Amino acid sequence: MYVTATQSADDIPSTTPSRPNIIRNRTVTIKPGKHLFLEGDPADRIYEVASGVLRLTRIMEDGRRQVIAFGYPGDTVGFPSDGMYHTDCDALVPTTLVVHRRSDLETACGDAALHQRLLIAALREISAMQDHFMMLGRKSSIEKLASFLQVLANRVGEHLGDYNQVTLPMTRADIADFLGLTTETVSRTFTQLRKSGIIAIDHVNTVIILKPIALRSIAEGDDT
Amino acid sequence: MYVTATQSADDIPSTTPSRPNIIRNRTVTIKPGKHLFLEGDPADRIYEVASGVLRLTRIMEDGRRQVIAFGYPGDTVGFPSDGMYHTDCDALVPTTLVVHRRSDLETACGDAALHQRLLIAALREISAMQDHFMMLGRKSSIEKLASFLQVLANRVGEHLGDYNQVTLPMTRADIADFLGLTTETVSRTFTQLRKSGIIAIDHVNTVIILKPIALRSIAEGDDT
DNA sequence: CGACGCGTTGATATGGCTCAAGAGTGGTGG
């Protein structure tokens, strides 16, 4: 019962608050490169990622970009403030989303369990962002990249024999803008991790973690 | 009816969810240097700053510190995730707080208006953190400091004739750890803004904004 | 008065940026 392909979220018909879940929990899919919403758009919907990967970005007038987050399955995006979105959001790969209405989060009078789930997601978001602050403000480039791989490995790593394999759907530029670095530095740092035997790089976007403990100790800064 | 001085928030008696607001909206004050909570503490309370200034910090094992936020009147702190706090929180000046129970946020079955207010605060927090990301990841030291002063001036600036005066209750080290810089760089950047006539510095912790437009254009990066 | 914490300033070091060139990769059309 998916709404296929390029249908925009805005095409979803509104339903009255009292309607049952079967209508409210609509699903949409979006294609790579397509925007789910833009900064400043009125925020009527909240999205849970069911499959795929989203990219949340902020852009300054002069073009400097910050990737705020990558949205993986289980993540919720589109929390509104002042009734609008505060980031751009697009898809890195074909992505399936469960659509909720903003009122599902903001008013408790509908589905209480859903309301609770969205709220918990917002609180988890705050916590995750606090981690990210430490990363952006106080970590070296190698610590940043190690932390990044560490988190991805835990969340979406696939076991490959003894090792953990991570597929990166984003470009080096995306990683750079997420970590507050340049693409060149990200590339060099990948090389550094590879040459020290901590990771192996299959195709550019496939990383195998050979020494998870070493990776973790770099990420935490126990190392130097 | 304030709970004075050093009484910890944990001393507040629990009330059943159905009890009226008069008990639930308790107020506490904490003194400078005293901790309201620490990272990892079980999070049973959420606090609204009524007066004063709080400091929210994260510390790495090797001592590196990131100031996550300063909590000014109107701000809400202590959003829990996994049932615990994820930052340390202490006071920079004597601070008065309205105490809410975690369940006031997490369950909608009590005071609906309060629930709503805490929820909005959480969403505003997410939005504010997104701004901060851009600052940490992509701005130069002078842009960071200009943004910081800009935000403070808007929120807590006092009009002083034609100018806007901001009192800084935090040290240079706090500002540095908030902006992802060192105290030396913060100090030098203050000097730079002062020498260019954009701000004046009265006592160390009192800044007068002489050229708000110039400050803003630096903060936004319209400048270079 | 002395000691300590904080802020400023100077000198030097360096991590990550910038600029530049080339190598890999994927898509497209002939």
Added chain:
DNA sequence: CCACCACTCTTGAGCCATATCAACGCGTCG
């Protein structure tokens, strides 16, 4: 199937913004 093009990734060389190390002034407090 191959040639070409566009785009991404990698690597190198040099530079610059910010960190680091160090000295000193100033105010506060015991």
